[in-house]
Amino acid sequence: MTAKTPKTPKKPKDKRIGLFVCHCGVNIASVVDVEKVAEALKDYPGVSVSTDYVYMCSDPGQQMIIDTIKEKHLDGIIVAACSPTLHEKTFQEAAKLAGLNPYQIEIANIREQDSWVHSDKEKATKKAIRIVKSHVEKAIQNEDLAPITVDVNRRALVIGGGVSGLQAALDIADHGYEVILVEKAPSIGGKMIQLSETFPTLDCSQCILTPKMVEVSRHPRIKLLTYHEVDSISGFVGNFKVKIRKKPRYVDETLCNLCGECEKVCPQIVPDEFNMGLSFRKAIYMPFPQAIPGTYTLDAEHCLGLSPVRCGKCKDVCEKKAIDYDMKETILEEEVGAVVVATGYDLYTMQALGEYGGEKYEDVVNGLEFERILSASGPTGGEVLRPSDGKVPKSVVFVQCCGSRDTEHHLPYCSKICCMYTAKHAMLYKHRVPDGQATVFYIDVRTGGKAFDEFYQRAVEEDKVLYVRGKVSKIFKEDGKLIVWGVDTLTGKKLEVEADMVVLAMAMVKADGIEDLLRKLKIATDIHGFVAEAHPKLRPVESLNAGFFLAGCAHGPKDIPEAVAQASAAAAKVGDLFAQAELVHEPTVVPVNDELCSGCGICVTMCPYGARTLDPDKGVVVVNEILCEGCGACAAACPSGAAQQRNQTDGQIFSMLRAMLRE
Amino acid sequence: MKLHYYPGCTLKDKTTGLDISTREAMKRLDVELVEPDGWTCCGAEYPLTGEKIAGLAAPIRVLRQVRDEGGDIVVTTCSFCYSVLKRSNKALRDDPVKRKRINAFLRDDIQIDPLTKERTTGFADYNGEVQVLHLLEYLRDRVGFPRVRERIKRDLGMLPVAAYYGCRLLRPKEEMGFDEPDSPHLFEEFLEAVGCAAVDYPFKQECCGSYLAVSMPDAATEASYRVLRSAKMNGARAITVTCPLCFYNLDHRQETIKTAYLDFAGLPVLFFTQLLAWALGVDKALLGLGDHKVPADALFVERPAPEVRT
Numbered sequence: 001m002t003a004k005t006p007k008t009p010k011k012p013k014d015k016r017i018g019l020f021v022c023h024c025g026v027n028i029a030s031v032v033d034v035e036k037v038a039e040a041l042k043d044y045p046g047v048s049v050s051t052d053y054v055y056m057c058s059d060p061g062q063q064m065i066i067d068t069i070k071e072k073h074l075d076g077i078i079v080a081a082c083s084p085t086l087h088e089k090t091f092q093e094a095a096k097l098a099g100l101n102p103y104q105i106e107i108a109n110i111r112e113q114d115s116w117v118h119s120d121k122e123k124a125t126k127k128a129i130r131i132v133k134s135h136v137e138k139a140i141q142n143e144d145l146a147p148i149t150v151d152v153n154r155r156a157l158v159i160g161g162g163v164s165g166l167q168a169a170l171d172i173a174d175h176g177y178e179v180i181l182v183e184k185a186p187s188i189g190g191k192m193i194q195l196s197e198t199f200p201t202l203d204c205s206q207c208i209l210t211p212k213m214v215e216v217s218r219h220p221r222i223k224l225l226t227y228h229e230v231d232s233i234s235g236f237v238g239n240f241k242v243k244i245r246k247k248p249r250y251v252d253e254t255l256c257n258l259c260g261e262c263e264k265v266c267p268q269i270v271p272d273e274f275n276m277g278l279s280f281r282k283a284i285y286m287p288f289p290q291a292i293p294g295t296y297t298l299d300a301e302h303c304l305g306l307s308p309v310r311c312g313k314c315k316d317v318c319e320k321k322a323i324d325y326d327m328k329e330t331i332l333e334e335e336v337g338a339v340v341v342a343t344g345y346d347l348y349t350m351q352a353l354g355e356y357g358g359e360k361y362e363d364v365v366n367g368l369e370f371e372r373i374l375s376a377s378g379p380t381g382g383e384v385l386r387p388s389d390g391k392v393p394k395s396v397v398f399v400q401c402c403g404s405r406d407t408e409h410h411l412p413y414c415s416k417i418c419c420m421y422t423a424k425h426a427m428l429y430k431h432r433v434p435d436g437q438a439t440v441f442y443i444d445v446r447t448g449g450k451a452f453d454e455f456y457q458r459a460v461e462e463d464k465v466l467y468v469r470g471k472v473s474k475i476f477k478e479d480g481k482l483i484v485w486g487v488d489t490l491t492g493k494k495l496e497v498e499a500d501m502v503v504l505a506m507a508m509v510k511a512d513g514i515e516d517l518l519r520k521l522k523i524a525t526d527i528h529g530f531v532a533e534a535h536p537k538l539r540p541v542e543s544l545n546a547g548f549f550l551a552g553c554a555h556g557p558k559d560i561p562e563a564v565a566q567a568s569a570a571a572a573k574v575g576d577l578f579a580q581a582e583l584v585h586e587p588t589v590v591p592v593n594d595e596l597c598s599g600c601g602i603c604v605t606m607c608p609y610g611a612r613t614l615d616p617d618k619g620v621v622v623v624n625e626i627l628c629e630g631c632g633a634c635a636a637a638c639p640s641g642a643a644q645q646r647n648q649t650d651g652q653i654f655s656m657l658r659a660m661l662r663e
Numbered sequence: 664m665k666l667h668y669y670p671g672c673t674l675k676d677k678t679t680g681l682d683i684s685t686r687e688a689m690k691r692l693d694v695e696l697v698e699p700d701g702w703t704c705c706g707a708e709y710p711l712t713g714e715k716i717a718g719l720a721a722p723i724r725v726l727r728q729v730r731d732e733g734g735d736i737v738v739t740t741c742s743f744c745y746s747v748l749k750r751s752n753k754a755l756r757d758d759p760v761k762r763k764r765i766n767a768f769l770r771d772d773i774q775i776d777p778l779t780k781e782r783t784t785g786f787a788d789y790n791g792e793v794q795v796l797h798l799l800e801y802l803r804d805r806v807g808f809p810r811v812r813e814r815i816k817r818d819l820g821m822l823p824v825a826a827y828y829g830c831r832l833l834r835p836k837e838e839m840g841f842d843e844p845d846s847p848h849l850f851e852e853f854l855e856a857v858g859c860a861a862v863d864y865p866f867k868q869e870c871c872g873s874y875l876a877v878s879m880p881d882a883a884t885e886a887s888y889r890v891l892r893s894a895k896m897n898g899a900r901a902i903t904v905t906c907p908l909c910f911y912n913l914d915h916r917q918e919t920i921k922t923a924y925l926d927f928a929g930l931p932v933l934f935f936t937q938l939l940a941w942a943l944g945v946d947k948a949l950l951g952l953g954d955h956k957v958p959a960d961a962l963f964v965e966r967p968a969p970e971v972r973t
Contacts (some may be wrong), residue, residue: 353845354845354846360846476866477863477865478896483865
């Protein structure tokens with residue numbers, strides 16, 4: 001980590017500053033008299049050259065800056081143009097080519113903060129002159145700075161072993177980097193492994209996912225940690241320290257040979273999560289036949305008691321002696337340079353929609369439950385049988401937008417995949433029960449995606465699925481039949497439909513309890529608890545917190561192809577990071593002047609990035625410059641002036657104010 | 664203790680059974696109900712339709728009177744009165760413009776004492792200080808169902824009864840905050856506390872037809888029929904209501920329902936307070952059963968409560 005000043009600085013009063021005023025076509029020039037601005041600054045103390053040009057950011061504009069710096073031996077320049085968020089980098093690079101330190105460049109924003117928000121040309125021009133003057137005052141006090149550099153640890157952590165996490169892990173590993181994949185469940189596979197067939201091709205979900213699962217488990221550069229959870233994380237981009245909690249499985253996965261004897265003798269019967277509670281498993285179980293790692297797991301919560309005195313049947317029958325009741329939770333520590341968050345989603349609870357009776361009637365199921373009913377590996381072996389009595393339902397009503405797109409009572413957003421999976425559900429139902437009636441209640445059918453609309457049309461035209469445009473108000477049981485009350489908004493008629501079974505397309509929501517983990521990672525979420533991206537259009541797979549990348553439904557509802565694409569994009573971004581020889585950090589941070597610091601610690605509490613700590617031995621604050629984002633909160637709060645932001649010192653700020661306020 | 668009680672007009676005229684049984688039952692729970700002096704009609708549906716501020720005057724005047732008499736709670740039993748009072752109160756609490764305008768209007772009320780002929784005016788502003796509670800809510804939150812259980816004198820023998828919430832009691836959820844409109848359970852808890860078996864049926868919060876009884880009687884007949892049929896089909900021997908209008912539609916119009924729907928054999932309709940009063944040991948003559956068109960007498964069988972109840 002270095003921050004060096006390359007050459008002996010010139011005294012401010014000797015500095016030669018150049019001013020370049022941009023017209024931005026008519027964006028600035030129509031409101032601000034740019035020539036007048038350049039003229040007004042010509043004789044301002046410190047300004048050696050002052051000029052204007054139509055587009056400073058154009059090649060000739062930049063060339064003009066480069067030539068002028070060289071010709072006039074400038075020590076600093078001001079470009080009066082648009083916001084620094086747009087072209088500061090452009091002009092810093094140009095200055096570098098002319099041999100000037102890039103931190104001697106000032107951008108005076110006379111577009112967003114002047115010409116775009118005013119119409120009076122005279123006043124706007126006056127304002128522009130003041131803005132530029134204040135930047136001259138700052139520029140003459142700017143110091144040469146060099147970026148801070150730090151090494152990168154080229155190992156990645158992927159959190160979540162669903163399809164997004166698997167894809168991200170495989171891609172990063174194939175780039176040649178080591179990956180640690182952490183999954184909290186006993187097996188990888190996520191939600192996708194529970195699906196029956198996938199739209200719009202109707203290929204078997206398990207058949208396309210299990211090869212990826214196997215590949216992950218065999219990849220030499222992937223360290224697979226199932227039944228583990230991320231406990232805490234510290235450090236910064238390129239240099240994270242992660243604590244991972246290993247939950248006791250009570251079965252040694254290296255010894256377990258999957259003979260299944262333990263499961264046979266276990267007396268405890270528990271609803272099976274993999275089958276969404278539609279069937280039962282034992283307290284010692286394997287989540288599903290293709291589970292990876294292939295091992296039994298003892299669920300201590302439902303076990304009669306981890307003691308041979310209480311039960312101990314499984315331990316007695318295990319010939320391999322793989323069962324160990326004394327296993328304890330352990331913590332392992334890893335060091336990584338980047339983190340991919342692929343923590344997935346959950347479904348909105350049926351309890352939240354009491355009027356649909358999902359909690360009350362066994363034959364009202366959610367989308368994932370119906371996936372299990374359709375799945376060949378499900379509780380009914382792929383036959384469509386309803387949960388209450390195992391009969392074939394002759395009439396199934398599908399209700400879309402259960403909780404989605406309901407700004408008044410539930411969630412305002414569209415869950416995106418339900419239109420397609422409902423079309424798939426109705427289609428698969430009709431394939432298995434050709435004489436059955438499938439009715440879909442919908443608000444709109446949204447089929448944006450490759451070959452999606454054709455798929456939906458097939459459901460309507462070939463499989464004769466009846467689509468009714470309208471919402472369902474209530475589902476209840478009368479005379480042993482489910483009655484669905486809804487409305488057909490195309491005819492304006494109230495409908496009452498009898499159904500043997502109802503499938504609710506519940507909204508997709510943030511993964512249950514994920515907020516704790518996200519708080520530990522210090523990454524931002526949107527108002528619905530999904531992980532927020534750095535920029536909705538231009539940085540869609542990165543978190544604002546450097547070093548964190550997003551993949552899959554943790555970021556918001558998406559279908560499999562999109563989740564996979566995002567995972568690959570996140571992996572590519574990790575690759576970008578790891579391909580750098582060292583990481584570069586802006587030097588405009590806020591160090592501490594040891595001699596002025598009284599150790600009051602106010603700045604420590606102000607810092608949102610955890611960059612500042614109080615050194616108890618020295619009695620002063622120390623700064624981790626890599627973590628400092630240069631927000632300046634500490635500098636404003638420091639009562640003694642010990643915290644001064646580089647190239648934004650109190651002296652500079654007061655000079656700017658004086659220039660701004662002087663008539 | 665004394666508790667402010669707003670009976671509302673219908674209880675003084677058409678459904679006295681609800682009023683009498685309420686008073687008698689609450690006496691047995693050591694609560695004396697007092698009516699606010701000079702109360703008027705709450706305005707029924709009127710104050711909350713549209714944005715007419717003047718319509719709020721009647722309910723707010725009642726609430727202000729309760730406050731001026733030193734009350735901080737007022738209970739009602741009628742769903743309509745409850746809805747109007749509670750929502751008007753909330754409108755006044757939440758909306759400073761309404762609060763200002765209504766108070767500007769009500770400040771100059773003139774009250775004349777009937778005995779001394781003394782005139783009072785210049786009333787203090789009302790800012791929503793009083794809490795409006797439904798009697799069911801009061802029983803659950805202030806008295807507590809365990810205490811109701813302790814006072815039970817007669818055994819209702821787990822009579823299967825359907826709780827009928829109707830439309831007014833629970834909605835809108837944000838304003839009533841009473842129970843979950845789509846899966847309520849308060850009324851059922853009450854029935855169990857007095858010794859009945861609550862019947863679960865899907866029409867407990869559907870509309871009885873309400874005022875359509877006047878303008879579209881056939882629609883009201885069908886709506887009431889479906890409620891009664893559903894309750895009966897699920898094993899209810901009676902249906903309980905909290906609202907005089909529901910009572911009218913379900914009880915007084917049952918003859919019409921029976922003529923329109925031949926499969927329907929009739930179901931007694933009770934006020935919840937009648938069950939409460941009976942269980943607490945009130946005399947049958949004080950239940951106000953005379954108002955009922957569908958005879959309900961036979962449901963009240965004299966059976967002392969078992970000695971030990973928990």
